[in-house]
Each structure stands twice: as structure tokens, then as C-alpha cells.
Amino acid sequence: MKHYRIIVMLLFSIQSFSSDKIIITGSSTIAPMLSDIAKQYESSNADIRIDIQTGGSSRGITDARKELSQIGMVSRELKPTEEDLQKFTIAKDGIALIVNENNSVKAISFENIRNIFLGKIKNWKELGGHDQPIVIVNKAEGRSTLELFLKFFELKNSDIKADIIIGDNEQGIKTISKNKYAVGYVSVGTAEYNQSVGVPIKLLPMKGIKATVQNVANGSYPLSRELNLVTKMKPVGQIKLFIDYAQSEKVNELIRDHYFVPILFK
Amino acid sequence: MNKLTKIFCWLSGLVISLVLISILGDIILNSLESFNLTFLYQVPMSAGRRGGIYPIIISTLLITGISTLVTVPIGTLCAIYLSRHYPSTLVFKKFIKRMIQVLSGVPSIVFGLFGNAIFCTFFGLGFSILSGALTLSCMCLPLFITSVEEGVSSIPDEVIHTTHSLGFSLYTTFKSIVLPLAIPSILSGLVLSVGRALAETAALIFTSGYVDRFPESLLDSGRALSVHIYDLAMNVPGGDQNAYKSSMVLIGLILIINSVFNIIAKIISKEGQLYE
Amino acid sequence: MYQYFLNRRDLYIKILLGASGFICSLCVILIFLFLLKESFLVITGQELSLFFQKSWFPLEGQFNLIPILIASVLLTFGSIFLALPLGLLTAILERFFLKGLFKIIFRRIIEIYTGIPSVIFGFWGLMKLVPFINDFHPPGQSLLSGILILSLMIFPIISLNIMASVEMSPKHFYRVSESLGISRATYIWKILLPSLKGQIFSSSLLAIGRALGETMAVLMVCGNIVQVPGHLFDPVRSLTANIALEMSYATGEHRSALFLSGLVLFLLTLFLYMLSSFAEVERNE
Numbered sequence: 001m002k003h004y005r006i007i008v009m010l011l012f013s014i015q016s017f018s019s020d021k022i023i024i025t026g027s028s029t030i031a032p033m034l035s036d037i038a039k040q041y042e043s044s045n046a047d048i049r050i051d052i053q054t055g056g057s058s059r060g061i062t063d064a065r066k067e068l069s070q071i072g073m074v075s076r077e078l079k080p081t082e083e084d085l086q087k088f089t090i091a092k093d094g095i096a097l098i099v100n101e102n103n104s105v106k107a108i109s110f111e112n113i114r115n116i117f118l119g120k121i122k123n124w125k126e127l128g129g130h131d132q133p134i135v136i137v138n139k140a141e142g143r144s145t146l147e148l149f150l151k152f153f154e155l156k157n158s159d160i161k162a163d164i165i166i167g168d169n170e171q172g173i174k175t176i177s178k179n180k181y182a183v184g185y186v187s188v189g190t191a192e193y194n195q196s197v198g199v200p201i202k203l204l205p206m207k208g209i210k211a212t213v214q215n216v217a218n219g220s221y222p223l224s225r226e227l228n229l230v231t232k233m234k235p236v237g238q239i240k241l242f243i244d245y246a247q248s249e250k251v252n253e254l255i256r257d258h259y260f261v262p263i264l265f266k
Numbered sequence: 267m268n269k270l271t272k273i274f275c276w277l278s279g280l281v282i283s284l285v286l287i288s289i290l291g292d293i294i295l296n297s298l299e300s301f302n303l304t305f306l307y308q309v310p311m312s313a314g315r316r317g318g319i320y321p322i323i324i325s326t327l328l329i330t331g332i333s334t335l336v337t338v339p340i341g342t343l344c345a346i347y348l349s350r351h352y353p354s355t356l357v358f359k360k361f362i363k364r365m366i367q368v369l370s371g372v373p374s375i376v377f378g379l380f381g382n383a384i385f386c387t388f389f390g391l392g393f394s395i396l397s398g399a400l401t402l403s404c405m406c407l408p409l410f411i412t413s414v415e416e417g418v419s420s421i422p423d424e425v426i427h428t429t430h431s432l433g434f435s436l437y438t439t440f441k442s443i444v445l446p447l448a449i450p451s452i453l454s455g456l457v458l459s460v461g462r463a464l465a466e467t468a469a470l471i472f473t474s475g476y477v478d479r480f481p482e483s484l485l486d487s488g489r490a491l492s493v494h495i496y497d498l499a500m501n502v503p504g505g506d507q508n509a510y511k512s513s514m515v516l517i518g519l520i521l522i523i524n525s526v527f528n529i530i531a532k533i534i535s536k537e538g539q540l541y542e
Numbered sequence: 543m544y545q546y547f548l549n550r551r552d553l554y555i556k557i558l559l560g561a562s563g564f565i566c567s568l569c570v571i572l573i574f575l576f577l578l579k580e581s582f583l584v585i586t587g588q589e590l591s592l593f594f595q596k597s598w599f600p601l602e603g604q605f606n607l608i609p610i611l612i613a614s615v616l617l618t619f620g621s622i623f624l625a626l627p628l629g630l631l632t633a634i635l636e637r638f639f640l641k642g643l644f645k646i647i648f649r650r651i652i653e654i655y656t657g658i659p660s661v662i663f664g665f666w667g668l669m670k671l672v673p674f675i676n677d678f679h680p681p682g683q684s685l686l687s688g689i690l691i692l693s694l695m696i697f698p699i700i701s702l703n704i705m706a707s708v709e710m711s712p713k714h715f716y717r718v719s720e721s722l723g724i725s726r727a728t729y730i731w732k733i734l735l736p737s738l739k740g741q742i743f744s745s746s747l748l749a750i751g752r753a754l755g756e757t758m759a760v761l762m763v764c765g766n767i768v769q770v771p772g773h774l775f776d777p778v779r780s781l782t783a784n785i786a787l788e789m790s791y792a793t794g795e796h797r798s799a800l801f802l803s804g805l806v807l808f809l810l811t812l813f814l815y816m817l818s819s820f821a822e823v824e825r826n827e
Contacts, residue, residue, distance in 0.1 A: 032313035056790025142791025343562035371751030371811030461656035520657030
């Protein structure tokens with residue numbers, strides 16, 4: 001009944017009903033988690049509506065600057081040119097190197113990872129594995145994950161001889177789970193989750209530290225990044241309330257639910 | 267020759283059917299265990315991994331419906347204009363035809379960015395169902411117009427000559443002759459464009475948006491089913507189950523819409539048949 | 543031509559029809575202008591050196607589009623090469639060789655194809671087709687997988703169009719040829735299809751347009767490596783996948799370069815259709 005009435009109202013009005021609205025745009029990595037947080041926030045604050053749109057970290061920055069949105073989502077640290085924005089970290093994420101479960105290699109050293117991606121090591125047998133060519137899965141340009149990876153391993157993207165390039169994390173997981181001799185890198189949480197439900201992938205330790213969400217949380221895992229919210233000016237009113245909420249302990253459960261690491265933990 | 271034709275036809279039919287069975291089978295098998303009707307009228311929870319897709323279905327129907335409402339009149343009129351029976355400057359016709367052909371080749375993502383710039387920003391509609399619907403109409407126009415134009419053009423000359431000899435005005439010709447005869451092609455054009463509209467992802471991400479709440483007005487952002495499927499499959503860890511279930515709903519929706527159109531086509535064609 | 547415009551109502555209709563044509567072409571012109579505006583930055587900055595840089599590495603200011611362009615062209619023509627016969631044969635099957643329930647089911651099958659989102663095709667391709675190809679020749683994500691998936695996506699356009707055309711074409715040709723004792727096959731190939739040359743051609747053009755513009759599915763199964771493919775099993779990146787992959791994260795020159803690739807795609811489509819108008823047979827039925 002309620003819905004029938006709403007549909008009739010729709011036909012007669014195209015004007016939005018007025019309640020306070022916060023528009024948030026940016027990284028598609030953060031979007032699912034933030035929309036959960038927003039829903040939870042809305043359920044205890046009836047007069048506010050939070051609309052979340054994707055479009056990428058760069059969009060988050062541009063929209064926040066141009067005030068097309070009130071808050072931007074950025075899945076990396078801010079660049080020096082972006083220091084004019086206010087940054088609020090709401091979670092952390094790590095990047096894990098993954099291979100297929102059937103790959104007998106258990107760990108790859110820092111140098112060897114570099115050499116694989118530079119094309120100097122071409123076959124798994126050189127690392128003690130099967131006699132099969134290595135299929136390199138790299139991420140597309142502009143992705144925060146790629147930039148972090150390049151910085152950590154001191155590589156230039158033009159030097160990497162990739163065989164497959166992927167966009168989102170899940171695409172990488174699906175590619176590597178179906179290809180026995182592929183190697184790539186995705187978010188730690190995503191990889192850990194997929195492994196736990198039986199997807200045939202394996203996370204490799206980085207510089208000897210096991211790739212687990214736990215290790216990202218305690219800071220021992222070396223390859224990690226921040227997930228940030230940005231605003232143009234110091235937030236006030238509703239926006240400030242929401243950002244405070246997103247940074248509080250009340251959302252830790254939700255953050256863990258999405259396989260990221262809360263910033264405040266016991 | 268007969269045999270050869272038969273063999274190749276059957277072969278292609280077989281391949282097509284097998285591939286479809288593989289695609290659908292994959293979806294059905296993966297969604298069957300946990301599928302129940304509550305999925306259709308619950309709201310999504312935990313970024314869509316739990317709960318249902320009710321608001322998303324509503325948004326999708328709204329977007330598709332409105333885009334059809336826009337595409338059909340403009341498309342039919344344009345198709346009649348372009349058809350060979352309509353007297354107008356050939357240069358104009360050729361130009362418009364060329365433009366429509368080019369429109370059909372524009373990538374969906376460019377439509378998304380364009381729709382964003384024009385409808386969301388320039389017209390100020392923001393991320394909304396209306397923006398999405400209008401963008402989709404642009405995308406579906408070429409398919410629809412081409413189909414209807416061929417239909418109208420294939421009306422035999424004798425029929426048009428008869429209307430002239432009877433002194434029909436343009437208006438009467440359209441209302442009583444051209445439109446009823448063009449119905450099969452309008453419907454087949456509709457099937458193609460509704461199919462395209464329902465299946466579109468990239469364009470909608472940038473225009474109707476990502477919000478999975480029940481839309482309260484046409485200016486509200488609403489997530490379409492295909493966008494939801496993409497997000498669950500490629501972006502949300504653990505979203506696969508519901509991605510499969512949503513896919514099943516989408517395909518079911520298409521089946522229903524196509525069946526409805528076919529029934530309408532049958533009813534109408536029974537009333538006005540030209541060739542016994 | 544004729545005394546069509548008998549009264550004022552007709553004048554309104556004439557205006558209405560012209561206006562609708564105008565609106566449709568306005569869409570395209572606006573899109574063109576939009577692409578032009580957004581790619582302006584990189585056009586003025588780079589000039590011809592654009593095409594002779596090493597490859598596509600926007601992070602380092604390299605924007606060579608040529609391998610990506612070639613990939614798009616190869617993908618499109620490969621797919622229409624498969625989709626055209628597939629579309630024709632399935633249409634003939636439905637119209638001539640299937641009866642009753644089978645006819646309805648088969649037509650429904652083809653219609654379902656048009657409604658399956660590109661995401662699902664891409665997903666199926668990634669999970670089923672690519673591993674299959676990988677067994678023959680790694681890495682699986684390749685030009686071939688792209689061509690196969692695209693053909694599956696575009697053949698229904700041709701198929702359904704032909705079915706509708708045959709349905710609407712005069713049946714007396716068929717009866718005449720039957721009474722003359724001409725075999726069905728000869729009727730189909732020598733009489734019916736030639737009479738439908740126009741429809742076949744225009745729906746093929748639509749299909750080509752669709753293939754050129756397909757984004758999601760290609761993104762998931764082609765491998766997205768910027769290179770000119772040496773053979774069918776090499777991974778490639780299409781213009782559309784290029785835009786989709788990087789647009790979200792691109793700023794400034796990078797973003798402008800992506801719009802440039804959109805512009806190139808647009809011009810390619812325009813060029814294609816202009817070519818076809820020279821080859822087009824006059825359709826005077």
C-alpha cells in the first residue's frame with residue numbers, strides 16, 4: 001500500500017522531498033563500505049540522507065574541490081598538490097601478492113618480485129616451481145593500488161611486462177583463480193576473504209610478513225594504504241557529525257565486514 | 267544445397283542454444299540454493315550482499331520505462347521522416363541517417379560521461395533516474411529508429427499510392443495506414459531497445475548513480491539492476507551469490523517483457539493483416 | 543511529390559517530423575562537441591608526436607593510441623565476420639525450419655541474448671571461455687576471446703532484424719517460387735536474402751556500431767594489454783576498455799587523452815559509415 005502511494009506521487013512530482021542531503025563521491029573501493037556506514041547512520045538519524053556515488057578517487061578529489069559533493073572518497077594518501085583538502089582516514093587496507101593455489105611457490109623475495117615484473121624471471125621453475133611461463137597480472141594506470149605497488153617496488157609502469165591488466169580487485173581474483181600460473185596483487189582483505197570461502201588463491205608473504213588483515217592492523221605488514229574521506233573546508237554541522245561517526249568505533253564492525261582494517265581498535 | 271543450408275542452420279542454432287544454456291545454467295545453478303521470493307521485495311543490506319533488491323528493481327523499471335516513453339515517440343516520428351515514403355529533402359535525410367548510425371557506435375561509457383555532463387550537470391538534474399533515462403533514450407534511439415524505418419519503408423508503394431488516390435491527408439495516412447502497418451517493426455525495435463536499456467551498465471553508473479535506496483522522486487539517484495550486478499560481481503568481495511540472483515531476476519524481467527510485447531504484437535496483427 | 547499537405551494539421555505533422563529528425567541528430571552533434579572540448583587539452587599539447595611515442599603510459603606522459611585503435615578495429619571486424627553468418631543462419635532456422643513450440647522457444651532464446659547485460663557476458667567469458675582458451679594457449683584473455691564474446695552479443699541484432707524483415711516481406715514470392723518447384727534453399731539464398739540486402743546491411747552496420755562501442759565485456763576478457771596483437775591469442779586493449787579502466791582515476795592530461803580516444807572512436811565510426819555509403823547498394827524496393 002505504502003509503495004503504491006509512493007509510485008502515484010512519483011508520477012505527479014519530480015521534485016525531491018526536502019530532507020538534508022549529503023552527497024559523497026569517489027573511490028569505488030570505499031563506496032560499498034561507506035554506503036553501509038551511511039545506512040547505519042541514517043537509521044539513527046531520520047532527517048538526513050546520504051547519497052553515495054562512485055567515479056574513482058580522482059573524482060572524489062575534483063568533486064570535493066568544486067563542491068559538487070560535500071565529501072570525497074579517496075583510496076590512497078593525498079598527493080602534495082592535494083594538500084589543500086581536509087583529510088579524514090576511516091580505514092586501512094593492505095596489498096597482497098597472490099598466486100593460484102596450485103602454484104607450488106610459497107614465497108617470493110623482494111628482489112625476485114621486482115625481477116618477475118620487469119620480465120627478467122620468466123618461468124616459475126627459476127623460483128622452484130613448475131616449468132611454466134609466469135603470467136603477470138598488473139593493475140590499470142591511475143589505480144591507487146598500482147601506484148602504491150610501483151612506489152614500494154621502485155618500478156616504472158612502462159618497465160613492467162604484463163600479460164593481463166585488470167581493473168577492480170575482484171577481477172584480479174577471478175583471473176588468478178582461473179589461471180594456474182598467474183601472479184598479481186590485490187587488496188589483502190579481499191584476498192583473505194576469497195581464500196576463506198574456497199576460491200583457489202594463495203596470499204604470499206611480503207618481506208617475510210604474512211599477508212593478513214591482522215598484520216595490516218598491527219602495522220607489521222609493509223605494503224598498506226589509507227582509505228580517506230576528504231572535504232574542501234573544515235567540516236561543520238551534519239557533515240562533521242557524519243565524518244565523526246565514520247571515524248568512531250561504532251563502525252568498526254562494518255569496516256571489518258568489508259575486510260578492511262578499522263583505524264581504532266583494541 | 268538444401269541439405270547444406272539445413273546443416274549449417276541447425277549447427278548455428280545448436281551452438282547458440284548451448285552457449286545460452288551454459289550462461290544461464292551457470293547463473294541458475296549458482297543462485298538456486300538460496301533463492302526465495304523475499305529477495306524481490308527486501309531492501310539490500312551490507313552493500314547488497316544480504317537482503318534483497320526491491321528498490322533496485324523499482325529504479326530499473328522506472329529508468330527503462332521512462333526511456334521507452336521518450337524513445338518511442340521521437341524514434342517513430344524520426345523513422346517515418348527517414349522512410350522512403352516521406353517526401354523531404356534527400357540531403358537532410360541522408361545527414362540524419364548518418365548521424366543516427368554514428369550514434370549507434372558511440373561507446374556506452376562515452377554516453378555515460380556525456381549524459382553526466384549534459385543531464386546531470388548542465389540541466390542540473392544531478393545523479394537521478396531522469397538523467398539515466400534520458401541518456402538511455404539517446405542510446406536506444408538508433409536501434410529503434412533503424413528497425414521502425416525499415417518497417418515503414420517496406421510498406422509497398424501500392425498502399426501509399428492508394429492513399430493518395432483516395433485523397434488521404436498526411437495525418438490520416440499516418441494514423442490509419444502507416445502506424446498500424448509499422449507495429450511489428452515498432453515492437454521488434456522496442457524489444458531490442460528495452461533489452462539494450464536493461465543491460466546497460468557503464469552509462470548508468472555516471473548518470474543514475476549508485477544509491478540503492480528506494481527512489482522517492484524521479485530526481486533521486488537510483489541504482490539499476492545491471493549496475494548492481496556489476497558492483498556485486500567485480501567490486502564487493504563476497505557479492506557473487508547475490509550477483510547471480512540479481513542476474514536471474516534481470517533475465518526473468520527480460521523474458522516477461524518480451525513475452526508481453528509478443529502477445530501485444532499478436533493481438534494487433536490479428537486485427538490488421540495486410541496479406542491474408 | 544504528392545498532395546500530402548492538405549490541411550493545417552499536416553503542417554504541424556511536417557514540423558513535428560522534421561523536429562524529431564533534428565533532435566536525433568542534435569544528440570550526436572552535442573556528443574561530438576563534448577568529446578572535442580574534453581580532449582582539447584591533449585590535442586593542443588601533444589600534436590603529432592602523439593602517435594610516435596613508445597606506448598600508452600599516461601603516468602609518464604605517453605599517449606600513443608595506435609595499438610589500442612588497431613585492437614578495436616580487429617575486435618570489431620572479427621566479431622562481425624562471425625556474427626553475420628550466425629545471424630543469418632539463425633534467422634533462417636527460425637523462419638523456415640522450425641515449427642510451433644520450437645519456433646517460439648528459439649525466437650525467445652535469441653531475444654534473451656539481447657537482454658543479457660554485457661556484464662554477464664563478460665563474467666561468463668572470464669569464468670568459462672577464458673580458462674578454456676587458456677588451456678590451448680595462455681593467457682586466455684585475448685583477441686580471440688574478445689571476438690567470440692562480441693559475436694555472441696551482436697548476432698541477435700542481425701538475427702532479429704532479418705526475422706522481422708522476412709515476416710513483413712511479401713509472402714507471394716515464396717508461394718510463386720514454391721509453385722515453380724524451386725528448392726527452399728535456392729529461394730532463400732537467391733531470392734529472399736538478396737531482396738533483403740538493405741536490411742541485412744543496415745543491421746550489420748548497427749551490429750558493427752554495437753561491437754565498436756562495447757565496453758564492459760571487452761574489459762573483462764581481452765586482457766587489456768596495450769599492444770598490436772601478433773596473433774589471435776595475444777591480449778589486447780580496446781578504445782572503450784581503455785576509457786573505462788582509467789577514466790575514474792585520471793586527471794588533467796590523462797583524462798583529456800582518454801576523451802581523445804573517445805573522439806577517435808567517434809570519428810572511426812563516422813568514417814566507417816561514410817565508407818559504407820559508397821558501397822551501399824541503392825535500395826529501391
